[in-house]
Amino acid sequence: MSGPDGGAAGGGPGEAGNGVPIVEIEDLKTYFPIRTGILRRLAGYVRAVDGVSFEIRRGEVFGLVGESGCGKTTLGRTLLRLQRPTGGVARLEGRNVLEFRGRDLRKMRRRMQIIFQDPVGSLNPRMPVSDIIGEGLLAQADVENRWGERKVRDKRVGDYLEEVGLRRDYARRYPHEFSGGQRQRIGIARALALDPEFIFADEPVSALDVSIQSQILNLLLDLRDRHDLTYLFVAHNLSVIQYISDRVGVMYLGKLVELSPVAELYANPRHPYTIALLSAVPDPDPRVRKKRIVLTGDVPSPAAPPPGCRFHTRCWLREQLGDPEECATIDPPFREIGGGHRVACHFAERIREEVSTAAVIGVEEPPGVPGGADPISQAS
Amino acid sequence: MSIAQLEMPAQSAIVSRGLWRDAARRLRRNRAGMVGLVLIALFVFVAIAAPLIAPYGPNVGRIQDKFLPPSPEHLLGTDLQGRDLLSRILFGARSSLYVGLLSVSIGFGVGVTYGALAGFIGGWIDFWAMRFVDIVLAMPGLLLTIAIVVWLGPGLDRIAFAIAVGNMPIFARIVRSSILALKESDFVLAARSMGASSPRILLAHVLPNALTPVIVQATLTLATAIIDAAGLQFLGFGDQDPGIPEWGAMLTDTFRYIQAGATFTALFPGMAIVISVLGFNLLGDGLRESLDPRLKR
Ligand SMILES: Nc1ncnc2c1ncn2[C@@H]1O[C@H](COP(=O)(O)OP(=O)(O)OP(=O)(O)O)[C@@H](O)[C@H]1O
Numbered sequence: 001m002s003g004p005d006g007g008a009a010g011g012g013p014g015e016a017g018n019g020v021p022i023v024e025i026e027d028l029k030t031y032f033p034i035r036t037g038i039l040r041r042l043a044g045y046v047r048a049v050d051g052v053s054f055e056i057r058r059g060e061v062f063g064l065v066g067e068s069g070c071g072k073t074t075l076g077r078t079l080l081r082l083q084r085p086t087g088g089v090a091r092l093e094g095r096n097v098l099e100f101r102g103r104d105l106r107k108m109r110r111r112m113q114i115i116f117q118d119p120v121g122s123l124n125p126r127m128p129v130s131d132i133i134g135e136g137l138l139a140q141a142d143v144e145n146r147w148g149e150r151k152v153r154d155k156r157v158g159d160y161l162e163e164v165g166l167r168r169d170y171a172r173r174y175p176h177e178f179s180g181g182q183r184q185r186i187g188i189a190r191a192l193a194l195d196p197e198f199i200f201a202d203e204p205v206s207a208l209d210v211s212i213q214s215q216i217l218n219l220l221l222d223l224r225d226r227h228d229l230t231y232l233f234v235a236h237n238l239s240v241i242q243y244i245s246d247r248v249g250v251m252y253l254g255k256l257v258e259l260s261p262v263a264e265l266y267a268n269p270r271h272p273y274t275i276a277l278l279s280a281v282p283d284p285d286p287r288v289r290k291k292r293i294v295l296t297g298d299v300p301s302p303a304a305p306p307p308g309c310r311f312h313t314r315c316w317l318r319e320q321l322g323d324p325e326e327c328a329t330i331d332p333p334f335r336e337i338g339g340g341h342r343v344a345c346h347f348a349e350r351i352r353e354e355v356s357t358a359a360v361i362g363v364e365e366p367p368g369v370p371g372g373a374d375p376i377s378q379a380s
Numbered sequence: 381m382s383i384a385q386l387e388m389p390a391q392s393a394i395v396s397r398g399l400w401r402d403a404a405r406r407l408r409r410n411r412a413g414m415v416g417l418v419l420i421a422l423f424v425f426v427a428i429a430a431p432l433i434a435p436y437g438p439n440v441g442r443i444q445d446k447f448l449p450p451s452p453e454h455l456l457g458t459d460l461q462g463r464d465l466l467s468r469i470l471f472g473a474r475s476s477l478y479v480g481l482l483s484v485s486i487g488f489g490v491g492v493t494y495g496a497l498a499g500f501i502g503g504w505i506d507f508w509a510m511r512f513v514d515i516v517l518a519m520p521g522l523l524l525t526i527a528i529v530v531w532l533g534p535g536l537d538r539i540a541f542a543i544a545v546g547n548m549p550i551f552a553r554i555v556r557s558s559i560l561a562l563k564e565s566d567f568v569l570a571a572r573s574m575g576a577s578s579p580r581i582l583l584a585h586v587l588p589n590a591l592t593p594v595i596v597q598a599t600l601t602l603a604t605a606i607i608d609a610a611g612l613q614f615l616g617f618g619d620q621d622p623g624i625p626e627w628g629a630m631l632t633d634t635f636r637y638i639q640a641g642a643t644f645t646a647l648f649p650g651m652a653i654v655i656s657v658l659g660f661n662l663l664g665d666g667l668r669e670s671l672d673p674r675l676k677r
């Protein structure tokens with residue numbers, strides 16, 4: 001579809017795509033069986049992804065945040081057919097990818113690629129870079145692209161190494177000869193070489209030095225524009241998400257609890273969980289003192305999610321509202337509240353008035369310099 | 381170590397010739413590993429060249445020469461039957477090497493195939509395949525080996541086979557666990573996401589990485605195989621053709637040697653065993669360190 005240099009350069013960065021969905025997910029579920037004892041009896045399921053619906057628009061960066069273990073990786077991998085789905089629909093340009101089998105599946109894989117967090121574990125240590133990047137070309141070779149021929153393949157590998165800012169002759173080297181940032185670039189070149197439309201970037205900068213993170217983020221944004229890519233982008237760091245995303249989804253215990261264009265989400269969060277996450281991010285303006293909402297209690301097990309609203313066991317809003325019954329009994333629908341802002345909370349409309357008084361209960365002033373911009377990992 | 385690292389910074393212009401060559405380079409810098417390699421080279425050389433370098437035939441001796449102490453004619457002295465000990469030790473290297481290689485080849489071949497299949501297929505097949513391995517591993521190793529030799533009867537080949545049976549589950553388990561880990565590794569996932577076929581993933585991504593730990597294990601197992609074989613020979617399960625010297629069997633009359641004041645007749649074969657075993661152990665440890673590029677950082 002998009003050539004190595006898509007000159008036309010569609011929507012510029014920051015523009016939330018052209019509104020046409022490229023990926024549509026409906027009620028997606030991925031459960032992991034829990035087996036116990038010597039007979040490996042089925043004892044239940046970890047509901048890693050438990051009924052998620054949203055769409056990703058062509059050309060956008062869809063950011064996904066949430067505490068460790070809430071199902072972000074599982075969601076992306078299920079979508080890429082790297083994890084067996086339990087139920088639901090996931091369409092790529094209108095066709096349900098969960099239904100592909102055999103040869104069709106292998107051919108379809110070319111269109112959706114993955115970038116990993118771990119720059120060490122994601123590259124086969126016994127392969128030179130040429131083979132690492134060439135692997136996909138080999139697998140997708142046909143008479144038309146002639147990727148089965150070593151020469152054609154090596155040329156393309158070199159092209160894509162340059163595309164991600166590495167030297168062509170690095171193709172002969174092995175992964176252990178590179179730094180973390182360089183390896184990450186190799187991983188990106190590998191994903192890119194198949195000319196995919198959609199890329200699942202699973203915490204692609206989390207393992208890198210802060211100084212290198214922004215280089216990689218900008219590279220990803222450049223590539224998005226040059227190759228008409230669409231990203232599903234997972235990160236723990238809310239500043240990273242704010243920087244790179246067009247729209248953001250917030251996940252809690254296998255479900256989406258909020259989804260919104262990025263500016264709106266950071267300015268006007270409507271789910272108590274999102275508010276708690278954002279309250280821990282230090283404001284760039286040191287004179288602004290933010291109230292920090294500390295979530296109490298453990299994250300419930302995804303094998304036995306709480307009834308009603310999944311967040312109710314830790315919800316500060318529910319506490320303030322005097323324990324309304326529906327929180328513990330009725331699963332709040334994921335509903336639109338205007339402006340493409342969706343939220344799963346019975347009392348989302350009460351947030352504005354309540355959030356100002358939030359300072360009174362279960363909330364404290366951050367001591368001096370706020371403690372870092374990674375509230376999610378701190379919470380766990 | 382740090383020197384090796386300094387010479388290969390991530391951005392340097394040195395082009396590596398591949399992982400195996402890098403490993404070889406690291407091994408060359410590993411002193412213990414190199415000592416091991418030299419000992420093994422010596423051992424193998426002796427085994428091959430025994431007829432050329434031994435001063436006497438392994439079975440040449442007169443009874444009246446028994447228990448001669450070391451002297452210029454018999455550098456290590458003579459044994460109970462007046463045979464030259466040095467010559468017998470040199471020839472004995474052949475049976476030791478033979479038993480070691482044969483048993484490890486069988487154990488490696490069967491164990492690795494078994495473990496690789498179990499790990500790659502997974503599910504119930506893997507589960508029960510590994511329960512069987514657990515059962516075999518639950519039996520005390522040497523006892524199992526002895527039981528098999530008793531059942532099969534004496535002989536070098538049978539000793540090798542019995543030792544192999546004891547080692548198969550060890551190889552199987554190591555391969556299987558590394559395969560399980562590799563199956564879930566990001567680079568295998570990446571290969572799958574690009575559309576690589578299952579056989580391709582097994583052969584190009586999983587197996588080459590799964591083999592490193594078993595290669596190390598095989599080297600270490602060669603050492604224990606030599607000891608076990610010597611033990612079985614000591615107990616009289618060795619080759620029934622008395623013409624072939626075995627280090628283990630040479631120890632059998634230790635009690636009589638000591639009574640006769642000829643301790644050296646037990647000491648020298650014992651030393652031969654120790655040196656060869658040490659060689660494989662040192663090399664095994666050296667390989668472990670040099671084969672894993674991730675350890676060197
Ligand atoms: N292969 C698996 N087998 C069983 N349970 C799994 C498996 N993979 C993930 N899980 C469980 O599913 C849940 C979601 O895991 P997942 O890795 O998707 O979370 P995540 O949001 O990506 O977390 P993190 O931020 O730590 O990467 C967790 O409870 C995890 O323990």
Ligand code: SF4
Pocket residue numbers: 271272273309310311312313315316317318326327332344345346347348
């Ligand atoms: S529905 Fe109730 S428990 Fe759930 S987030 Fe809203 S207020 Fe909290």
Ligand SMILES: [Mg+2]
Pocket residue numbers: 072073074202
């Ligand atoms: Mg994850």
